[in-house]
Amino acid sequence: MTSRKAILDALASGPVSGPALAEELGVSRTAVWKQVEVLRESGFDIETTESGYRIVSVPDFCGPAVEYGLDTPYRVEYHDAIASTNARARELAKAGEDRVVVLADEQTAGRGRLDRAWNAPSGGVYLSFVLRPELAPMQAPLLTLAAAVATTRALREPGVDAGIKWPNDILLESTGEKLVGILTEMEGEADRVxxxxxxxxxxxxxxxxxxxxxxxxxxxxxxxxxxxxxxQRVLEGFDSLRTNPDAILDGWREGAITLGQRVRVETAQGEVVGEALDIESPGRLVIETDDGTVRVHAGDCEHLRPV
Structure with missing residues (x-):
């Protein structure tokens, strides 16, 4: 846990003196003061009272603001604008970082699946997790499903009619318009990520x-x-799901708009057309075709009109 996150967690419960913070965190009073000044520069209104430091207000959107009150120990690296949060996250991953979130207000060169351009204007929420999970490579698609479930649940809280389209898109259920794109990348060996x-x-x-x-x-x-x-809801939801495959699959089924639909999936082996019946670990779509049941591991999925 970073000292910044630790200080934010301590201040969340009320006024805390500098000496008490220094003793609790095992750092110098000067180090505490420097971190408080950094928080002030990032937009926090922090009063110095007789009882100690007290947070009066929190900035709208930045890394420390997201960390404040966050119920999971991710470090958040924030950018007003960045070419790609995934590209920056890859740099951090290759440098050995873990449990970091790269967050941005705007992406200037965002990419989606199959290297497609992803338009990402200011005002969005663009984030990339950096993780070093104890996971076999074949299980990595579960993290994509977990991200979709956590994001869909967070969207539904304010009343957005969001649903998951296999494998990695979140759409407006009523119209099919796209709300969210998800892209997972990894590096590993045959038996480990x-x-x-x-x-x-x-x-x-x-x-x-x-x-x-x-x-x-x-x-x-x-x-x-x-x-x-x-x-915060996305980060907390994702973190609570990511090590529980059964909960991921149940949440995906609950949020899916693909299941029960007639679909066409373009795969490397050809086209699969039929009714989407279910999803299986680590993300296979089960489709009932005219020739029997087919399990699709990856591909572009299109929802078709009923025959």
Whole structure:
């Protein structure tokens, strides 16, 4: 846990003196003072009272703001604008980092699956987890499902009609317009994962005219949301799910709009058409076709009109 996060956690319960903080954290009073000044520079209103430091207000959206009150020990690296949170997360992963979240207000060169461009204007929530999980490579797709479940649940809290389309998109259930893209990358050996980067891009407080055709935003559906609180819900939800495959699959089924649909999936082996029946670990889509049941590991999925 970073000293910044530790100080934020200590201040969350009320006024704390500098000497008490220094003793609790095992650092010098000067180190505490420096961290408090950094928090003030990032937008926190922190009073110095007779009882000690007290947080009066929290900035709307930045790394320390997301860490404040966050019920999971991720370090958040925030950028007003960045080319790609996934690209930065890969750099951190290769440098040995773990349990870091790269967060940005805007991406200038975001990419999606199959190296497709991902439009990411200011006002969104663009984040990438850096993890070093004890996981076999074949199980890594479960993290993508966990990200989809956590994000869908966070979107539904303010009333967004969000649902999961296999394998990694979150759409407006009523219209099929895209709200969220998810991209997971990893490096490892045959029997173990070295690191995983899981990127989530949410069209949050942005105008639909700034998005490509077929996409919508949270703003267009329910108005602007508190991005700080939303991001915290995503991080906490993802962290509680990521080591529980059964909970991930149950949550995915609950949030899915693909199951029960007639679908066409383009795979490396060809086209699969039929009714999507279920999902199996670590993310296989079970499809009932005219020729029998087929399990699809990866591919582009299109929802078809009923025959």
């Amino acid at each position: 070295s690191w995983v980067v899981c990127g989530i891009g949410v069209n949050a407080n942005v105008d639909s005219e700034d998005l490509p055709e077929g996409a919508t935003s949270v703003r267009e559906q329910v108005g602007d949301i508190d991005r700080r609180a939303f991001t």
